Amino acid sequence: xxxxxxxxxxxxxxxxxxxxxxDVAEDIRKNMADYAHKCDGKILxxxxxxxxxxxRLSFESAMLRLGGKVLGFADGSNSSAAKGESVSDTIRVxxxxxxxxxxxxxxxxxxxxxxxxxxIPVINGGDGGHQHPTQTLTDLLTIRSLYGSLNNxxxxxxxxxxxxxxxxxxxxxxxxxxxxxxxxxxxxxxKVPSYIKEMLKAKNIPYKxxxxxxxxxxxxxxxxMTRVQKERFFNEEDYVRLKDFYILDxxxxxxxxxxxxxxxxxxxxxxxxVEIDDDxxxxxxxxxxxxxxVRMALILTLLDxxxxxxxxxxxxxxxxx
Amino acid sequence: MLNVxxxxxxxxxxxxxxxxxxxxxxxxxxxxxxxxxxIIKNAHxxxxxxxxxxxxxxxxxxxxxDIIAFLDHSITVNxxxxxxxxxxxxxxxxxxxxxxxxxxxxxxxxxIEQGLPHIFILTDEEKELYRCKYCEEKxxxxx
Numbered sequence: 001x002x003x004x005x006x007x008x009x010x011x012x013x014x015x016x017x018x019x020x021x022x023d024v025a026e027d028i029r030k031n032m033a034d035y036a037h038k039c040d041g042k043i044l045x046x047x048x049x050x051x052x053x054x055x056r057l058s059f060e061s062a063m064l065r066l067g068g069k070v071l072g073f074a075d076g077s078n079s080s081a082a083k084g085e086s087v088s089d090t091i092r093v094x095x096x097x098x099x100x101x102x103x104x105x106x107x108x109x110x111x112x113x114x115x116x117x118x119x120i121p122v123i124n125g126g127d128g129g130h131q132h133p134t135q136t137l138t139d140l141l142t143i144r145s146l147y148g149s150l151n152n153x154x155x156x157x158x159x160x161x162x163x164x165x166x167x168x169x170x171x172x173x174x175x176x177x178x179x180x181x182x183x184x185x186x187x188x189x190x191k192v193p194s195y196i197k198e199m200l201k202a203k204n205i206p207y208k209x210x211x212x213x214x215x216x217x218x219x220x221x222x223x224x225m226t227r228v229q230k231e232r233f234f235n236e237e238d239y240v241r242l243k244d245f246y247i248l249d250x251x252x253x254x255x256x257x258x259x260x261x262x263x264x265x266x267x268x269x270x271x272x273x274v275e276i277d278d279d280x281x282x283x284x285x286x287x288x289x290x291x292x293x294v295r296m297a298l299i300l301t302l303l304d305x306x307x308x309x310x311x312x313x314x315x316x317x318x319x320x321x
Numbered sequence: 322m323l324n325v326x327x328x329x330x331x332x333x334x335x336x337x338x339x340x341x342x343x344x345x346x347x348x349x350x351x352x353x354x355x356x357x358x359x360i361i362k363n364a365h366x367x368x369x370x371x372x373x374x375x376x377x378x379x380x381x382x383x384x385x386x387d388i389i390a391f392l393d394h395s396i397t398v399n400x401x402x403x404x405x406x407x408x409x410x411x412x413x414x415x416x417x418x419x420x421x422x423x424x425x426x427x428x429x430x431x432x433i434e435q436g437l438p439h440i441f442i443l444t445d446e447e448k449e450l451y452r453c454k455y456c457e458e459k460x461x462x463x464x
Contacts, residue, residue, distance in 0.1 A: 086435050107430040109455025113437060128428045130456055 005302055006115040006122045010136035010173045022141050024306050025290070025297035029145075032065070035296065038305060039068030045098035046072035047090065047114075048125065049081055049105040054266060054288065055125050055134065059102045062295035071098065076106075088117045095119035100303055102134075121302035129165050134298065135265055136169045138291040143222060145290060146261050146283055151178040154219050158185040158246055159226035159271055161192040166265045167226055171196055175203055182207035183216045187245050189238070190228070213246055217255035223248070225264045225271050225284075249273040256281065263287055325359050331378040332410075333399045334389065339363050341393065342373030348392055348421050349384055351377060369395075387415040391451075416443050418451060422460055429456035 006012075013021065028035050044063035048056050051074065060070045073079040080090065087105065091114040094101050102123045103111045108130035115122040126132040144150050155174070157167050161184055171192075174180055182200065184192045184207060191209065200207050210216055217223075228243045247270060248262065264272060264284040276282050300306045337345055342360050351358050356379035366372040377384075381400050389396050390412035400408040418441045424431045431437050431453065440454040451460040 087430065088434065088437075105430070106428070107433060108426065108428050108457075109430040109453070110434075112455050113430050113434055127430075128456075130428075 004118070004121060006111075006118070006124075007133050007298060007302065008112050008115060008122075008124045009131050010133040010140075010169055011176070012133070015176050018137075018140065020306075021137070021294070021297050021301055022144055024300060025141050025293040026145065028293050028296050029290075035066055035300075037067040038300060039063060039066035039303070042066075042068040042100070042303065043098040044068055044070045044072075044299065045094045045101040045120075046070060046074070046125075047079070047094060047101055047103045047105075048072065048074050049076035049079070049103075049110070051075055052104050052126065054291075055104060055132075056102075058288070058291045059123075059125065059134075059295055061292050062299055065292065066296055066299060068099075068299075072102075087113045090114070091118045091122065100299060123298065123302065129163070132165055132169060134291070134295055135166050136173050137294045137298065138287060139166070139170050139224075139263065139265070140173060141294045142263060142283060142287045142290045146286070147221060150174070151180070153179075153221040154181040154183060155222040155224060156183040156185055156213075156216055156220040157192075157224045157226070158213060158248075160190045160228045160242075161186040161226070162190040163229060164226045167224070168193070168196055170224065172199070175199065175205060180205070183220065184209045185211070185213055185216060185246070187211060187242055189242060213248070213252055214255060217252060218257065220256065220260050223256070223260060223262045225262060225268070227264075227267065227269050227271055244270060246271055247273060248276060250275050250279075253279060253281070325361055325376065327404050328357070328359075328376050328378045328401055329404050330380075331356070331376065331401050332381045332386075333401060333406075334375040334377075335372070335397045335399060336366070336369065336395050337373035337375065338393060338395070339369070339371035339373055342375060345373075345389070345392060345396070346375060348388060349386075351375070351384075354379060354383075381410070385415065386410065387412050388418060388421060390414050391418060391421070391449075414443055414446060414449060417441070417454075422451075424453040424456060424458055424460075426453065426456050426458040429453060429458060431455055 046056050046059055056074060063070050087110050095118055100121045102125045103114055104125035105127050108128040110127050111122055111124035124131055124133055147153055161167055225248060230239050261281045261283040266284060342362055346360060356377060359376040361374040363371045364374050386398055391414055398410040399406045400410055420438050422441060423439045431439055441451040441460050442454050444450050444452045
């Protein structure tokens, strides 16, 4: 029997494995009906110890679209965790109830503890401020599908670059690809942490830091907007001052390339004006759609159920050139 | 001056910072060992002024001595056989440290999960950087 695989961090998969995963996701997008019964009889457990709308429903949608079923809890207070049960004990039991588990937990590293004890694949659905790998996979698939490649582009990351977990994770994942220029757009207080800059320097990857969107807008192929998160601030005054620092509106979009596209991990507050939603360059809702495709591909991959398609010549194994 | 006799077979940890002998004793798990152990505190040292020394009579391979490299670089390990020093063992930083140091990140799962070991992984050998296996928080040694 092959070793059980889990997903804890976006770099758990090699670039070749990710290519394969994204090939499966693309195939799902184009031939959704072919996948409608791939997971008949399989069960996904969603163990969410803290509330989440998008991530949990995206996982559930992915499994239901594959023909499987879902069970789980959406809040730790409704589970036996409230009675003091450990993550290790919960996953041991879940291993007999389901075939695969997606877990979100406020404590960092909790899904890894689960993976160590689990008899079924565990997917990290977000652990505190640590990792949120399926968001990063969603972002990578969106870029690959809309831009056409994960190499050779200039990406602007705008907003809260200090606390934004998705941004740190995306930058780290993108460093494995070639010829990407990074432009960090943030107020002084929310600059990207030094460890990220050190990582880029160590790999000789160019980046620049600016404070206004306008000055770099014409250079960007992708603009990744983020929300200034209220919960990260101890001081309400600082939050109020910074929350509207960047508002992407149609005036600013006039400066952008015709083919630039805008991403956002959502939920947005007011950093992207609603008037932009109908701009063909607005990709943030499609990004949610890609989130379902990538989770479907991930479920199939971790359940080791993609071979059937590959045998039909629909997909290539990495390295089959 | 107090005299502690030679050991026939085992190892001597020399040049331990004065006052740290007991901590090394615990961190190495010598308290769990059924062997003769001598702890010498505040011994005279030309180089250090005062130092601690541990003499342990057991097979040197029975313990993971690399943890010493993490705990204190200045400690030297002399392997003894038939009462003589046969080797000055070079130590390398351990790739993993278990239950010696604790993760201080209050958001880490180790802060609430029962019976979970505190494991740190060597992530940067050059900078001697260890990170918690679960939350990847850096371990910062107390000055």
